[in-house]
Amino acid sequence: MQNTVKIEEENGLRVEDILKNTPLRENAFELDDVEKIDIIEKHFRRIMETLGLDLTDDSLKETPHRVAKMYVKEIFSGLNPANKPDITLFENKYAYNKMLVEKDITLYSNCEHHFVPIIGKVHVAYFPNKQVVGLSKLNRLVQYYAKRPQVQERLTEQIAEGLKEILNTQDVAVYVEAEHMCVQSRGIKDTNSSTITAVYSGKFESNDIKQEFLAYIRK
Numbered sequence: 001m002q003n004t005v006k007i008e009e010e011n012g013l014r015v016e017d018i019l020k021n022t023p024l025r026e027n028a029f030e031l032d033d034v035e036k037i038d039i040i041e042k043h044f045r046r047i048m049e050t051l052g053l054d055l056t057d058d059s060l061k062e063t064p065h066r067v068a069k070m071y072v073k074e075i076f077s078g079l080n081p082a083n084k085p086d087i088t089l090f091e092n093k094y095a096y097n098k099m100l101v102e103k104d105i106t107l108y109s110n111c112e113h114h115f116v117p118i119i120g121k122v123h124v125a126y127f128p129n130k131q132v133v134g135l136s137k138l139n140r141l142v143q144y145y146a147k148r149p150q151v152q153e154r155l156t157e158q159i160a161e162g163l164k165e166i167l168n169t170q171d172v173a174v175y176v177e178a179e180h181m182c183v184q185s186r187g188i189k190d191t192n193s194s195t196i197t198a199v200y201s202g203k204f205e206s207n208d209i210k211q212e213f214l215a216y217i218r219k
């Protein structure tokens with residue numbers, strides 16, 4: 001499979017759009033999952049040994065394999081476009097054309113600078129067009145983009161772009177509030193801070209609509 005950045009460049013997208021993409025190597029998907037797990041397992045074993053851990057210990061023995069499998073199959077599985085959720089739309093029979101908000105979607109991601117967790121909530125909203133989406137699919141889309149090494153700004157943009165593409169509308173909003181373990185447990189050790197990012201597009205750029213959305217997500 002080809003690098004998505006490359007594909008989109010060829011389609012003539014603007015530089016801002018390209019920056020929304022996760023930086024991937026051109027050969028990102030030449031290896032299959034089994035080969036990736038095998039290589040990561042070997043490297044992770046070296047990391048643990050370098051730290052001085054005794055890998056013959058029963059409790060540690062399987063850790064390199066567990067970590068490698070978790071990286072490829074779970075927490076970084078969203079790097080592979082093959083894992084993008086299949087999202088089917090339904091005809092908007094009820095002709096509901098007002099704001100739809102899906103709030104408090106659980107967010108588990110990982111910071112690409114330290115490879116430690118980002119934990120938070122995502123709230124998304126859109127105005128249905130002629131078609132609507134199954135609600136759980138909104139959660140799945142958030143989780144797909146979360147399962148990558150991320151920075152919160154890019155994650156927010158990627159969710160917004162994904163929603164626009166699937167729902168076939170520009171009228172989407174994404175609000176992310178998250179705690180970064182790299183801020184809380186190391187470095188500055190601020191256990192109270194959280195980070196908020198938001199993207200408002202189409203109708204959500206109007207202040208009234210934005211305020212309505214914010215009122216829905218306020219606790």
Ligand SMILES: [Zn+2]
Binds near residue numbers: 112114115
């Ligand atoms: Zn970090």
